[in-house]
Structures are given as C-alpha cells and as structure tokens.
Amino acid sequence: MLASLEADRCRILNLESQILELQQAILTLETEQDVVQSRLDGYKYPVLTLPNEIISEIFLWFIPSYPSPPPLAGSTSPTSLTHVCRRWREIAIAIPQLWRAVEFTDIIPLEQQEHLGALWIDRSKLFPVSVRLCTSVGSLPALSALVPYMPRCEHLTLSFDTLRMEYSSMPLLRDLSVDVKRTCSLSARLVFQDTPKLRRVVLGSFVIGRIDLPWAQLTSLSLNQAFVSESEIILRQTPRLVYLAVDFIMISSDSDSVYPDILLLDLQTCLLHSELGVPYPEFFCSLVAPSLRRLELSGGFVEEDDCIDSLKSFISKSGCEISHLLIAGQYDVGEAYLQAFPSIPVFCEG
Template identity: 40%
Template structure:
C-alpha cells in the first residue's frame, strides 16, 4: 500500500475511533490512545495529505464539483453520513477538495439518519451540520431509524424549521408529534410517513399544505391522522390496509398513475372504484376474493398481483377484470404461482408479457 493510501486508511480508522470514544465512555478504558492523542494524530495525517501534489487539482473548480456530484448517489437518494460515498469523505482528501466540498451546498442536501453504527447524538450533530452546509437547497431527508420517541422528537425539532426546504421526506415518529410538522411545504414532492402510537393517545387529524406533492407512502396510522391533497397525487403506496380503508382513500385520489396496495382481509365487501388515469397497479397480501374486480382502470398497462387475490378461478378472474376495465394490459406479473400452473397464464393471455415472482 502506498503512503498516500495508508494515510487515507489511517484517517478513516482515526475518525472511527474518535466517534467511538466521544460517545462510548466504556470504550475509553479499552483504547490505548486518549481522545486528544487521536485528534493530534488525525491532524498530522491531514497535514501530510494536504502536502501531496495531485494532478487532479489542476482541474477547474466547476469540473471538480461536477465530479463530486457524480461521486454521490443520485439525488434524492441519500449518501451515508460518513465513509465511502459520503461527501464527508471528499473533505478528507486534501485541503483544496475540503474547501470545494464544504463550499458546494448541493453535496449536503440529502441526509440519511439511519446508520446504526453511528451513535444517535453524533447523527443529530451531523444533521445540524449538513443542514447548515446545504444552505438554501431543497432537502431530501430519510429518518426511519428509532422507536425511541425522545430521539424522534429531537430530530423533528431540527428538521421542522427547515420545512420550507423539504422536497423528498421519509419520516417515522409518534402520532402525538404530527401537529409539529403542520405548515407550508411549498417544495414537497414525495412523502413517506410512518406514524407510531407511542403513547396510545388520540391525536387530532392534521392537514398537509403541499401544492407540489405527487408521491406518497403511508402506513395505516398516517393515513388515519393526516389529510392530504389526494386529488393531486400521481403515485400512492398503502402497505398493510383493509380493502375498505383503501377504497375510502382511493375515491379521493382519482388522478393516480401508479398505485401499490398490500391488503389484509376484513370480510367487508367494497364498492367499485374508478381510477381512470392509473397505468401501473400492484395488489398483494390477502384481501380475499373479489377485490380486484372492484377496480375500474381503463388506462392500466402494468399489473402485479398475488395469485391468492385471484382464487378460486384465477384465469377467469383476471379475464373478467381486464374485460370490465376495457384496459390494454401489456405486462402481468403474478406472485406465488406454482410452476406447473404458469403455462396456463401464458396461454390465456398470449398478447400480454406474463412473468412470475415467488
């Protein structure tokens, strides 16, 4: 290993030790170095890295920034807070790259707070740091890490003041904290919300002011305590719902283009529902027979469905569904089909691309 590579590897190791000692007192007695010694070693390694002459440093800043942007996962995907593929990694190469990275707000606009290796206090600190570095850029935030209400509340208290910058948000927190996020969200385009009833209280229903919102994923608690601008949504995922709950929502979301439902059977019959713009549909779970036929979807092109939702006469059920909607289905994926039954689907629908998933 070259001296340059060795110094980079040493820097990563030192930072990991520093994080561990700062947030794990019991580890201090097991480490041969004190915290101040580790910081001193890190400083010396950084000085050596800064002294290297890199040919890449002759590039204009604009090209370097473009390289940095391609180094990270494509926005709105979030890079890790530390380590490879993190913008933090770019700050550890040399002084000039550190200055460019810290001065490029777009590098810090996507924040994931789900790394179990990093103590919560450290993640909360990094969250504040990245929010500051991202300046006025729209934000993508993913926090689904903790079932500890106090931690979720602390993260919310950091994120909510930046609500006007939220663009892609995935959050998990208590129903009782829902009113905290109320207010204008002028940039919000996608929302993934999982609400937990930590304290078993009844919270009031909140409304979301998000004129650009198009894509939503909700658990049952979130759907029951949040009023959304359903008519403007184009993509909706509802995991773990009863059919009657889905229908109550879908009747207000008539402009959906993509929909994914995972259902549980409650034995309740539901009325027909028309989704005239729907192009792709996934229906899985155990909703009992008859649910699929209640959907009228003339624009449907792509269907994924569990075979259990088609029983007892699977081919006939599918044919009746397609006929009722008068749709020109192009792709069909049926889950959990026995190998010996697969040819019957292909024979019944020769003009449709049929696949199977176990």
C-alpha cells in the first residue's frame, strides 16, 4: 500500500513537470503568433493604400462605357465589387455612375431582375439612366419596378415578345430602339410623344408603321426590314435627319411608281440595303439630299440594270458632293460603279 502511494506521488511530480513544459511551449507559440499577427495587421495591400477617388475611377473602368450596360449578376457585374470588402462596398455604392445602365434579360430569375434593376437605378441617384429590356413576355412584370425612374431614362432599348406596357413621360430620352418578335401581336399603337430630346431611333420591322414618334425632331433613323410604303410615309415627316439607314424587305411593287420628292436637306449619311428583287430606284430618286457626303448601297439595288442611271440622276438632282460611296455586291458590279463615277472615291465590297 505505502509503495503504491509513493509511486503516485512520483507520477504527480512527473506530470506537473510535463505540464510546465507544455505551458512554456504554448506561451512561446502565442508570443510568436502575436508577432506574426502584428506584422500582418501592419501590412496594407497596395490597392488599399489608394485614395477613394482613384479606386472610384478604377471601378468605372471595370464596366462598359455608358450607355452600354454591364450584366446584372456575375463576376463582371459591379455588384461583385461590393463583395470584396467593406471599404470597396462603401465606395462602389457611393458611385452613381456605376449603376446607371441596366439590362433585363432572361438569364437570371424574374424576381432577382426586378430587385436588382430597381436597386441599381436607385443607387444612380439623379443621373440619367440607360435601360435595355431584352426579355420575354414572362418578364414584363419586372418593368413595374422601373416606372418611377422612367423620367430619368436617356437611352431605352426594347426587344421582346410583346409591348403591352404604358410609357410614362421621358423628358431626357435621346436614344430609342424598339423591336419585337415576329409572333408579337400589338393591341394598340405605341406612343412616344412626350420626349422633347429624342434624336436617334432604331425600329424593327414589326414596329414600323405601328408607332407614333416626334418624327420632325429626329436626326438619326434606322429602319430594319421596312416596306417602301412605310419608309416613304415616315421620311416625309423627318426633315432634320442627318443619318439614315434603311434595310428594305422583299416586296412586290410596280417599277413604274412615281414618288413625290422627299426633302432631307441636312442628310449627310445614307445607308440603303434591299433584298434581291426589290425595285426601289424610283423611291431612291425621290430623295433630295444636297448635304449628302456618305452613301452606301448594297443588296438587290446595286444589281438592278438601271441603278447606275438612277444614282446619277439622284446626285444631279440633289446637287450633293459625295466623298464616300460604298458599293456592296458582286465584284463585277463594283467595277461598273468605279467606271461610272471616276471622280467619286468608290469602295467596293464583295
């Protein structure tokens, strides 16, 4: 019994000695830990030493140039900048230019689009905004979140299945693009009248003829897959055009049609394309554009037998001095234009 007690006393002394050694080792490790942590705490990553103004400028280079929108979500979205650290989040949220361009697509869920779209435009403060709606009919409820911000809309692109929506006053709108799918059925005309700053418009084929715009104030107009009759009606209402691009759709028409003159006194650039078989030289000759400098022709028009004569008649009638003539067609067709207009710089594309 006494021998057993003596053994336990020796064991206790041995354990106490080991505990002291371990405690000393822990103390040494904790001291080293404090030293290493102090070095880490004292180090600042170079990017974090930059002033907020420089970081803000870097953030603005992270996104596409306005009015092109970055994606609402993902690694290239400005939202990703808010996830790096608290300072970056505060800086990013405080930059209204970072959030002023929004695009709705079908890539992310409707609820997320609605939330993020309203959040972004709210962060843009009082800046004019750019909105792209390239989405399906199922996503249209998301547009309700944008209604309070439409008076700040400067650039608007609409491309989806249906246009059953109301457009509020947009006094800052300068740039409008509207297109719908072939299956779209418009129950009423689209009206964009309260837009005093609107200057540039791009229209798709199923919108042309079913939209009311302040035509007289436009300076740039693009019509995609347009009928000659629709184009004529519109161009008689756009006397201030500086830029015109028309893609004529294939139709059956009377080649002997006579069109009254259409005066486009400020027009400087004109791009015309037609499908094969579209006889519109008569319509082209009805244009009077004395300020025209750049003319580009392609498609069926340049392959018409009387196109060169029509072009000569147009130039003579308008009294314009063309400095750039682009002919896009077959190579032998381009050669004919080179010979017909030796004094005009002609560029040919096959």
